[in-house]
Amino acid sequence: MNVQAISESDFAAISQFFYAESGIRLGMNKRSLVCGRLAPRLKVLQLENFGAYLRFITTQGNHLERQLAVDLLTTNETYFFREQRHFDFLQELLDQGWPGHIPQIWSAACSSGEEPYSIAMLMAEYFGDKLWQVDASDLSNRMLATAAQGLYPLSRAREVPSSLLRKYCLKGLGQFDGYLLVDDCLRQRLSLHAHNLMEPVRRKKKYDLIFLRNVLIYFDAAGKKTIINHLLEVLQPDGFLFVGHSESLNGITDALVSVRPAVYRLAQA
Ligand SMILES: C[S@@+](CC[C@H](N)C(=O)[O-])C[C@H]1O[C@@H](n2cnc3c(N)ncnc32)[C@H](O)[C@@H]1O
Incomplete structure (x- = not known):
């Protein structure tokens, strides 16, 4: 089958389906992406x-x-210690003993897990065997399954400081040559769950830090507002929200102010 052979009306209908499932609109420029990602399923x-x-x-x-169709249409690119400045800031906060207790952290579009594992490496450095965890969620169950497994191509780990790499990752051998396995001591600290950011947060917990990075970019203004309003319900009054460095909340909410590039805090905090 010619993968370019998606009619305008089928594309519009699939785009509508995906919007209803994820809140993300696929413009006409995504026609070949839809073909490329779904065509193998038509064949199967x-x-x-x-x-x-x-x-x-x-x-x-x-x-x-x-669910698989939704998974295939999402963009899941990620890697360890992506956007290092956020991890420097996290380290700064932990050095200062902020927030006076073990921080509650949520990686709210965690993709295949590299982001929450990067956070977990820093948390392990500071809190060791104490009671801490990193909550991590995504729309895609396929990505969550990869996160639970913790097995990654070494190429994703280029930004991991070598001391952390040695301490928290096992180098694959034999059939796993070229891969790393995140140590079980970190894998058991991730609390993974499926969550659609367009829906209200069911967990009653409040978070000191929410990582919402490189996902808002896929939503229109109304979608961004919905997501931010949901997250505001669970952000601690003195907490921080991280977005991707190419993303901004300008015109999306007045409740948050930028305190550093891609870091927001409640306006009245
Ligand atoms: C590009 S990845 C970003 C991963 C990571 N935060 C980072 O910055 O490297 C975007 C993730 O957002 C997820 N996503 C897209 N729409 C979502 C939604 N409505 N609810 C929850 N996650 C969503 C995708 O499945 C994908 O894994």
Whole structure:
């Protein structure tokens, strides 16, 4: 099948489906992305065209394929210690003994886990065997499964300081050559769960730090507002919200002010 063969109406319908599931709008410029990512599923399921695929995933009982379609359409790029300045800031806060207790941290679009594991390495350095954990969530169950496994190509770990790499990662051998496995002592500290940022946060917990990095960029202004309003419900009054360095909350909320590049705090804090 020619992967370019998605009709305008099938693309619009798939785009609508994805918007309803994730809150993300796929513009017409994403037509070849949709083709490229979903075409292999059409082949496996021996379906004629994208319209048939959409009917398949919206048929009751086919929720696993529906979830897979959403997974395939999300962009999951990430790596360890991405945007180092945030980790420097976290280290600064921990050095100062902020916030006076073990911080509650949530990586709210954690993708395959490199972000929460980077946080966990720093937390382990400061809090060792004490009672701490890092909450981590994503829309994609496939990404959460990778995070739970903690097995990554070494290329994702270029930014990990060598002392942390030696301490918290095991180098793969034999069939795992070229991979690293995050040590179990960190894997058990991640509390992974599926969460759609467009929905209210069900957990009653309040967070000192929320990492919301490199995900807002995929949403329109209304989507960004919805997400930020949900997160404001669970951010501690003196807590910090991190977004990606290419993202901004200008025009999205007055409740948060920028205190450093890509770091926000409640305006009245
Ligand atoms: C580009 S990754 C960012 C990963 C990490 N935060 C970083 O900065 O490296 C974006 C992640 O957002 C997730 N995502 C997209 N829409 C979402 C939604 N509505 N709710 C929760 N996660 C979502 C995707 O599945 C993807 O794993």
